[in-house]
Amino acid sequence: MNEKLPIRKIIHVDMDAFYASVEQMDNPELKGKPVAVGGGEKRGVVSAASYEARKFGVRSAMSGFLAKRNCPDLIFVRPRFERYGEISKQIRKIFYDYTDLVEPLSLDEAYLDVTHNKKGNPSATLIAKEIRQRILDEVGLTASAGISINKFIAKIASDYNKPNGQKTVNPEEVEEFLENLEIRKFYGVGKVTTEKMYQLGIFTGKDLKKKSIEFLENEFGKSGKFYYHVVRGIHESAVKPHRIPKSVGAERTFNENLSSEIFMLEKLQNIATELERRLQKNKIAGKTITLKIKYSDFTLQTRSKTLHYFISDKSLILENAKELLYQERLQNSVRLLGISLSNLNTETGKQKNISPQVVSVQLKFDF
Structure with a gap:
């Protein structure tokens, strides 16, 4: 029996320039000024940028040197992750007043399923507005939100009226919204794709919709099936209250480029120690270890190996990381090293392959 899927009411809440906004809130002297949270202009990388800095093209993951060149008045602030975590908990507490179905994606964003909510409010749009107002009143920060029938569309919608805004894509608007959407704005479609x-010849959702599933799978592999379904408003992924990480890692950017493996061993030991701390804190172990190497010319290389057993001990992590380091010659001097573990013991098996069903978008009700 082919039953239609129930239409869910999903909110994606995304804090506005979270790290930078926290710094501006805690230090009034930074308000209204271009701020970058990161390691500084000499060797660091921007973790987050205030909206004043973004006007000059400063973005996360940009080198501090380039950021400063784009914005000479840029103020660098060292990240304070404990403080961001503290604020994040306050925000999450507000979410739980409305629903227990909260899936955090990071410290500054989360999905909420409010189809059946604690307030008995049939309008997800009004709930999102109330949550954003409470975050402003109780925490002192602004947030943006996207509201729709699934996580995919809600995520895209939350970016529409940033900062301090929200957008609802009602069930009857889904088809037109996705057809008119620029392909670069599809969540999960990066620069290369x-x-x-x-x-x-695919520039919009409408162009994408014209392509057959066979064509898309041939061009994009497994992702082709995903593109075929999401452009039709089909995305079955439920809001998962206990989101299980797929990998755990730690990395370091160095003050000076390292040109020899010998100089990297001490750095790897420190990284392995930090990774062990994170793994043991969360009672996680993994089988696949990956060494990340970023060279002085910013090219990135990863080297991986999969073991027959789970590890979380720093000595085993370091032993395998060393093996990967010496696996082949370095291409250049190195500015960053990272170690991560995946194939974790938290993975309990693959989900069943359920055939997606078309969501009816003709229904009209409070959304």
Whole structure:
């Protein structure tokens, strides 16, 4: 029997320039000024940028040197992750007043399923507005939100009226919204995929919708099936209250480029120690270890190996990381090293392959 899926009411809440906004809130002297949270202009990388800095093209993951060149008045602030975590808990506490179905994606964003909520409010739009107002009143920060029938559309919608805004895509609006959406704005379509889409004549959701599932799978592999369904408003992923991480890692950017493996051993030991702390804190172990190497020219290389057993001890992590380091010669001097573990003991098996069903978008009710 082919039953229609129930239409859910999903909110994606995304804090506005979270790290930078916390710094501006805690230090009034920074308000209204271009702020970058990160390691500084000499060797650091921008973790977050205030909206004043973004006007100059400063973005997360940008080198501090380039950020300063784009914005000479940029103020660098060292990250305070304990403080961000403290604020994040306050915000999450507000979420739980409305629903227990909260799936945090990071410290500054989360999905909420409010189809059946604690307030008995049939309007997800009004709930999102109330949550955003409470975050402002009780925490002192602004948030944006996207509201729709599934996580995919809600995530895209939350970016529409940033900062301090929200957008609702009602069930009857889904088809038109996705058809008119620029392909680069589809969540999960990165720069490389966007360029490939352009080469295939796919510029909007409408263009994507014209392609068969066979064509998309041939061009994009498993992702092709995902693109085929989401452009039709089909995304079955439920809000998962206990989101299980797929990998745990730690990395370090160095003050000076390292040119020899010998100089990297002490750095790897420190990284392995930090990774062990994170793993043991969360009672996690993994089988696949990956060494991340970022060279002085910013090219990135990863080297991985999978063991027959789970590890979380720093000595075993370090032993395998060393083996990966010496696996082949370095291409250049190194500015960053990282170690991560995946294939974790938290993975309990693959989900059943359920055939997606078309969501009816003709229903009209409080959303």
